[in-house]
Amino acid sequence: MDLRYRQLNALGLLAISAVLAYAFASQFITGELPCPLCLLQRIGFVAVGLGLLMNVMLGPRPAHYGFAIIAAIAGGIFALRQVSLHVIPGTPPYGDPFFGMHFYTWAFILFAVMITGLAALVGLRAQYEDTAGYQPLRLQPLLCKLGVLALLLMMAANVLLTFAECGPGVCPDNPTDYWLLR
Amino acid sequence: MMALLFALWLGVAxxxxxxxxxxxxxxxxxxxxxxxxxxxxxxSDPLAILL
Structure with a gap:
């Protein structure tokens, strides 16, 4: 069975997990809490990751790529909304810049790159010869195991940290402290 | 509420x-x-740049 395309998707999972991990690291190092739109962009990355997770666990399918592309479009909309809020002259940006651009601008670029990459990948016919379907994690190659576990870890961390920040209610627009520590 | 959304994604996973x-x-x-x-x-609040 040719598992190369599952492994290619696993590389994507590792890349998305790295983006989410960097966002966490920045949250703890700078002490800046993510705003609701920032959290929605994280949801966009998680959703794209789930499309790739389907390819890894259930086998590559156009429907899975389609889901990931639609999720990336949604994530791009979330990011563009935040860019448009801060592009107005006199409107202060949210957070510190990273290599000259703010996280929401980087997020928009990354979503655009993901849409392009996924649209290119969906046309590779050879991957659909993998008809094995669902493969449990224990039977997956090491790269796939790593990618899957990294994404699941980031998702679980997001649930816990978002609850710690916002609690069961609505997140404040400019959060300054954790709801759980009040 | 936002944590619930993340939890729902975990359910999909x-x-x-x-x-x-x-x-x-x-x-x-x-x-x-x-x-x-x-x-x-x-x-839902008005987008200032469009006004």
Whole structure:
């Protein structure tokens, strides 16, 4: 069975997990809490990751790529909304810049790159010869195991940290402290 | 509320990990729709740049 395309998707999972991990690291190092739109962009990355997770666990399918592309479009909309809020002259940006651009601008670029990459990948016919379907994690190659576990870890961390920040209610627009520590 | 959205995505991931492909895909679209509705609710204030 040719598992190369599952492994290619696993590389994507590792890349998305790295983006989410960097966002966490920045949250703890700078002490800046993510705003609701920032959290929605994280949801966009998680959703794209789930499309790739389907390819890894259930086998590559156009429907899975389609889901990931639609999720990336949604994530791009979330990011563009935040860019448009801060592009107005006199409107202060949210957070510190990273290599000259703010996280929401980087997020928009990354979503655009993901849409392009996924649209290119969906046309590779050879991957659909993998008809094995669902493969449990224990039977997956090491790269796939790593990618899957990294994404699941980031998702679980997001649930816990978002609850710690916002609690069961609505997140404040400019959060300054954790709801759980009040 | 936002933590609940993340938890719903974790539920979709559970469907993927347990091999329920139909539930994973339809569940994924349902949670994506919920996320978009949440976004629309949150972005309902007028966008100053368009005014």
């Amino acid at each position: 559970y469907c993927v990990m347990s091999g329920r492909s139909g539930a994973a895909l339809w569940g994924g679209y349902a949670v994506l729709l919920a996320s978009l509705l949440w976004f629309l609710h949150h972005a």
